Amino acid sequence: MIIVNTDKEKYFYDIHSLVKSFYPEEDVLVFVKGSREIPEDSDVILTIDLLLKWDEGHIDAEFIKESGEKESLSMNCIKESEADSADMTDSPKNVLKRLLYQMLNKETGKDLPWGTLTGIRPVKIAMHRLLLGDDDEAIRDYMKKTYICSDEKTDLSIEIAHRENRLLEGTTDGNGYSLYVNIPFCPTRCAYCSFMSSPIGLWKGQVDRYLDCVKKEIDETAPLFKDKRLDSVYIGGGTPTTLEPYQLEKLIGWIKGAYDISKVREFTIESGRPDSITMDKLLTMKKGGVTRISVNPQTMRDKTLELIGRHHSVKQTIDAFYMAREAGFEHINMDIILGLPGEELEDVQYTMDEIGKLKPDELTVHSLAIKRASRLYDYVADHGLAGMDTTSSMMKVAEEGARNMGLSPYYLYRQKNISGNYENTGYGLGDKMCLYNIITMEETQSILALGSGSVSKRIFEGHRIERKGNPKDVKLYMENMEAGPSPMKEFFS
Numbered sequence: 001m002i003i004v005n006t007d008k009e010k011y012f013y014d015i016h017s018l019v020k021s022f023y024p025e026e027d028v029l030v031f032v033k034g035s036r037e038i039p040e041d042s043d044v045i046l047t048i049d050l051l052l053k054w055d056e057g058h059i060d061a062e063f064i065k066e067s068g069e070k071e072s073l074s075m076n077c078i079k080e081s082e083a084d085s086a087d088m089t090d091s092p093k094n095v096l097k098r099l100l101y102q103m104l105n106k107e108t109g110k111d112l113p114w115g116t117l118t119g120i121r122p123v124k125i126a127m128h129r130l131l132l133g134d135d136d137e138a139i140r141d142y143m144k145k146t147y148i149c150s151d152e153k154t155d156l157s158i159e160i161a162h163r164e165n166r167l168l169e170g171t172t173d174g175n176g177y178s179l180y181v182n183i184p185f186c187p188t189r190c191a192y193c194s195f196m197s198s199p200i201g202l203w204k205g206q207v208d209r210y211l212d213c214v215k216k217e218i219d220e221t222a223p224l225f226k227d228k229r230l231d232s233v234y235i236g237g238g239t240p241t242t243l244e245p246y247q248l249e250k251l252i253g254w255i256k257g258a259y260d261i262s263k264v265r266e267f268t269i270e271s272g273r274p275d276s277i278t279m280d281k282l283l284t285m286k287k288g289g290v291t292r293i294s295v296n297p298q299t300m301r302d303k304t305l306e307l308i309g310r311h312h313s314v315k316q317t318i319d320a321f322y323m324a325r326e327a328g329f330e331h332i333n334m335d336i337i338l339g340l341p342g343e344e345l346e347d348v349q350y351t352m353d354e355i356g357k358l359k360p361d362e363l364t365v366h367s368l369a370i371k372r373a374s375r376l377y378d379y380v381a382d383h384g385l386a387g388m389d390t391t392s393s394m395m396k397v398a399e400e401g402a403r404n405m406g407l408s409p410y411y412l413y414r415q416k417n418i419s420g421n422y423e424n425t426g427y428g429l430g431d432k433m434c435l436y437n438i439i440t441m442e443e444t445q446s447i448l449a450l451g452s453g454s455v456s457k458r459i460f461e462g463h464r465i466e467r468k469g470n471p472k473d474v475k476l477y478m479e480n481m482e483a484g485p486s487p488m489k490e491f492f493s
Ligand code: SF4
Pocket: 185, 186, 187, 188, 189, 190, 192, 193, 194, 195, 197, 237, 238, 239, 272, 273
């Protein structure tokens, strides 16, 4: 266990996240102003005392190791009253994080690829500097000085920021929006799943009722957007292709009938699980104007698929991919996961080689994000399997594999509990990149999100952002929707 004592509440979460990045396996407790309640029998390996004297222009820290040995460090910062923004290199927040980083780096010997950055959208920083007019050299200098970001991640952020900037052209005038519809059903539940999704078999006879609720939301919200430009539509989940062809057809029809889709640049339906894909469904989607789909292998090793409860084979992935090509889809994404249980570097290389043969238009590389208390984690521990940790070599193999397929990185995000403290990266071929993904990452326009568990985002002038979610529980969502108006109606009014 690591204990941090601090005298101010501000940046509590930043402190916690950064310490946790150095010690992912340890519990980290942050106490403000001595509010200590250390659990009995705790094995405290490090105590950090922070004195945040930013009113006086400095921050002091003392590290007390398990052995009792102490070490102190003090750094100067801009006085809080004089710091215009937290983004300034020597703002109290950035100096605090650099001070912690320096001491923890010395203590553990670890270099974090993203330096002091702990947020989920690191590319936003490079993008912001780009929009301020900085050239690449200035951005590089800023990211290294301010966040101790590695050369590799700094360059990756800048490369992606340029690409995102180009792809977002024409969508950032304040008049555009995107539409998301959540389908919370899957063929079965994968062992590592962290989404609100349940096996469709449990909802027999209820799926049309669910879709009727989504239709109600569509009808209630469409008039609010009649003067806006719809740029992208994304039907996700879950696995939307668990819907029957007639259900897909009516959902697409409702969307096209209610919103003006004449300017839509991209219409995605996630078809993630290959065992949910049929030619009938593909042709229905193609006929309905869907332009982009996903066929997600996760790995090309059958033994791993079995272990993670995917209930489909590699052959089904390959068949589904070729079926989608035959149906006329020219923009197909494939998702893979690094750090899967039992997988080592050669398995990742094998997966990349096999996917390379299919020539997808997009590849999204995820690092496994899994809770220690999960079913899968226990299984792996009980069976003494390797894996569950993404290594930098795996990331390298995936990146090289993607680039060898002619794909370039275009979006990136990090998430909590991510294996090895790495990130998820989307790669695309030419302009075949997902606009909706970039919009969600860069938060450049409002997103109207419908269906259970979906979260709408409204962007106001001055880039103030508000969010509104629907209930995650499908039953509660349907009951609410049948009893009254969609909360999105009021949210966007
Ligand atoms: S396909 Fe995705 S959403 Fe569905 S159960 Fe598996 S991980 Fe969860």
